[in-house]
Amino acid sequence: MSERIVVDPITRIEGHLRIEAQMEGGVIQQAYSSGTMVRGIETIVRGRDPRDAWAFVQRICGVCTLVHGLAGVRAAEDALNYEIPPNAQLIRNLMIGAQYVHDHVMHFYHLHALDWVDLVSSLSADPKATSELAQSISSYPRSSPGYFADVQKRLKGFVEAGQLGIFANGYWGHPAYKLPPEANLMAVAHYLDALAWQRDVVTLHAIFGGKNPHPNMVVGGMPCAISLESGAQAGTALDVIGLEIVRNVITKMRDFVDQVYVPDTLAIAGYYKDWFKIGEGVGNFMCYGDFPAKGFGDPATYLVPGGVILNRDLSHIEPVDLHNEDEIQEFVSRAWYDYKDGKDVGLHPYKGETSFAFTGPEPPYDLLNVDQEYSWLKSPRWRGKPVEVGPLARVLMLYTTGHEQTKALVDSTLQTLDLPIDALYSTMGRTAARTLETKVMVDAMDGWYAQLLANIRGGDTRTFNDALWDPKTWPRKAQGVGHMEAPRGALAHWMVIEDGKIANYQAVVPSTWNAGPRDAQNQRGPYEAALEGQTLHDPEQPIEILRTIHSFDPCIACAVHLTDPQGEEILRVKVQ
Amino acid sequence: MTRQSTLGALLRSQGVSRRAFLKFCTTTASVMALPASLIPVMADALEQAQRQSVIWLSFQECTGCTEALTRSHAPTLEGLIFDFISLDYHHTLQAASGRAAEAAREEAMREHAGKYLLLVDGSIPTVKAYSTIAGISNLDMLKDSAVNAAAIIAVGTCAAYGGLPMAAPNPTSAVPVSDLITDKPIINIPGCPPLPLAITGVIAHYLTLGTLPALDALDRPLAFFGENIHDRCYRRPFYDRGLFAETFDDAGARKGWCLYKLGCKGPVAYNACAHVKWNQGVSFPIQSGHGCIGCSEPGFWDSAGIYESIADGQFGTGPKLASAAVVGAVAGAGAALLARGKKEKKAAAHAANE
Secondary structure, three states, X not given: OEEEEEXXXXXXXXOOEEEEEEEEOOEEEEEEEEEOEOXXXXXXXXXXXXXXHHHHHHOOXXXXXXXXXXXXXXXXXXXXXXXXXXXXXXXXXXXXXXXXXXXXXXXXXXXXXHHOOOOOHHHHOOHHHHHHHHHHHOOOOOOOHHHXXXXXXXXXXXXXXXXXXXXXXXXXXXXXXXXXXXXXXXXXXXXXXXXXXXXXXXXXXXXXXXXXXXXOOEOOEOOOOOOOOOOOOOOOOOOHHHHHHHHHHHHHHHHHHHHHHHHHHHHHHHHOHHHHOOOOOOOOEEEOOEEEOOOOOOHHHEEEOXXXXXXXXXXXXXXXXOOOXXXXXXXXXXXXXXXXXXXXXXXXXXXXXXXXXXXXXXXXOOOOOOOOOOEOOOEEEEOOEOOEOOHHHHHHHHHXXXXXXXXXHHHHHHHHHOOOHHHHXXXXXXXXXXXXXXXXXXXHHXXXXXXXXXXXXXXXXXXXXOOOOOHHHOOOEXXXXXXXXXXXXXXXXXXXXXXXXXXXXXXXXXXXXXXXXXXXXXXXXXXXXXXXXXXXXXXXXXXHHHHHHHHOOOEHHHHOOOOEOOOOOOOOOOEO | OOOOOOHHHHHHHOOOOHHHHHXXXXXXXXXXXXXXXXXXXXXXXXXXXXXXXXXXXXXXXXXXXXXXXXXXXXXXXXXXXXXXXXXXXXXXXXXXXXXXXXXXXXXXXXXXXXXXXXXXXXXXXOEHHHEEEOOEEHHHHHHHHHOOOXXXXXXXXXXXXXXXXXXXXXXXXXEOHHXXXXXXXXXXXXXXXXXXXXXXXXXXXXXXXOOOOOEOOOOOEHHHHOOEHXXXXXXXXXXXXXXXXXXXXXXXXXXXXXXXXXXXXHHHOEOOHHHHOEOOOOEOHHHHOOOOOOOOOOOHHHHOOOOOOOOOOOXXXXXXXXXXXXXXXXXXXXHHHHHHOXXXXXXXXXXXXX
16 A cells, blocks of 8 residues: 655754655655755845855854854855965864764764664663673773663653653654663663763864854954963963863863764664665765865865765766866756756756745645655755765765775774675664764864964964955955865855855755755655665654664755845745 | 652652752852842742743754753753753654654643743744745744743744844745744843853743743843943953954954954843853853854844944044944944843834844
């Protein structure tokens, strides 16, 4: 029997995502991914000062806060050929690195874990056995029987009081949960630990950017002057104490990654090895590259290289050119937008258009018209092909380009779990890749910090270049693209400047690559492809859908934020 | 499911002592600038209560406000959700998805009718199709959820004043909560995002006293928004002496001189960043070298460029910006003026917004 199931809202993500799945005999035949919220930030930055754009576009997302701001800063810098001092580059690397570690750990524990961890089962765990389990996989100090007994007592009190709050109506007891009670209790304890940990480590962003979420930045460098005036009255937060806080944070990050995040991932993955065969996606992967050792204009020194892997072929990497109008294009054939030259053309972001053309059902509705347009996300394609971006793409890229640490991490993980390399192309492979790249990143942060200190000791405290700050120094027309590897994948913003103002702005973001709808050729986006063919144990409790979708770490406010009206806004909806 | 337990019983069962309990009340009182004599009253009231049901709706938002909530260290998010509130609906944090998630919201609205707190982040597009959850427009979901709410807290500048989605040209016809709901008490906690302590402080105040804190003319709690950044800024002495950073990395910038010439909006921004500070108190925007962007004020995205100084020629001979009137008018913010006044009610607030 054919039936449609709907999961909306998909929770434990950023933003508003809806999945509709056409089922046949318990198997997903067709999946449809829909972004259901739009704001229009690109329209809002038009006509504004290119130096201001970062603050607006940073608000695309408060989870991967920083990354859109930085892409906006880099877009202006690329357009103006604006060089930044080495310290500013290092500080940006440190801030992006910290964002990865913070974001990936929170994703694992607070967004993804409850797909694998049964909270209710943890109530029946033996704290002593839990302690033995924890100590067998890690040297993390918070692992005594008493510690787990305390956590369990707290949970029991919570559950017995009858108000389950955020844990209400979870799919507890679902047969797809495979962890023994002790592993569940250990994971729940670390869920709580990670909440406290993240508050501490985010102070790195506050030192450099003044606050988090939404730290500050500036075109031409970083705003945080290094203040080495001695005495109690240092001028800025980036003084000797601030530098020491940063060093402590890096240590604290590494300890948690090494002692909690990596061992927990391996332990949990060991119980879910079947999920290394499910949820691949489209088999194409793309990175733009990031983390320069020298200048941003020197991609050869990037820690993560750019490139495209097609059809799982790790022996060949296609180069990516963000300026080439034949490479990256966005399609709107199945999205709620129109293009001047018809819905089936693809547009490069420099020439991007977005005019609303909602053709869906008037809310409240039960089902979308999935045979027509069904999302506020566009469908970006690289040379016409859907590609996956994110941790799995980066780990594959690092692995195949011979990054030694990545190779060692991947090989030992696969060996521990007794899995072939192809196991990476899966739901759990994606989740494991996120953990492994976090380890690479936290170790790289040490090097950037050491270099920053060495520069300061050597007398170079420059953080900002004011040479091109004054708009009078700019050409009348300029355009540029600011790219980065955001935690969720390849991100780029395209900016066109005319007479000192923004004439056009387009962002093509990781979750649009991954969560976008079908295109004119009916090619599925990665979410859609990853869900098709999956069997649901109980369509009323579609935990399998959550597992695969969460493995991508959706960020839907990022993915849907457009509207760039080259023409008139076209409204086909009733204004209330 | 039984719902008999009081908070006091729950906390005792978890080994939380009355002393720890009082500490929570003391923290709340100090954060909200309440007299110490209220502390035992707060503790007694709280001990009798069930955990407060909270429904959090996310509309045109970026999740930065939720992220800010997770950064709160007094009280912590885990302390709040395990011990003091029942966060019955919250997209980013809740276990349940889809139908099960919506059922949790409906159940909380039914069981705690007239008692639950409704928290909202994000603006609301008046064109229904621009934002839906479970096929329901944000507009309908807000109205439906507000009917039986005890009070509404608009978290963040988008929910409070329209924020970024409402910035020109407001492509989605976005509005703040207060444009749509007029028959419920609404507290605005603006900021992009707000200070975590402002969010948890207001919740704690409501939990412990069952009342809303004192508000300014823009419906912001005075405890956090009663003073401007400039008056509390550690760089204020440099301003008074006419010492300014001219660019982001000159000698003045390194010495912590005033950022007025780099566009700091501290004098027109009413918020507690300069003294409460961010992220365990390690810094706040100005301390890390960037001017305040004035994110707690209505219409701040459109009022001036980020690096545009708020008034020309006011410096060099002393503290000329002490009068908020001059600054507010020049900056076009206007809101700063009203914030100082007594509650003049929404008409004024919205006039300032437009």
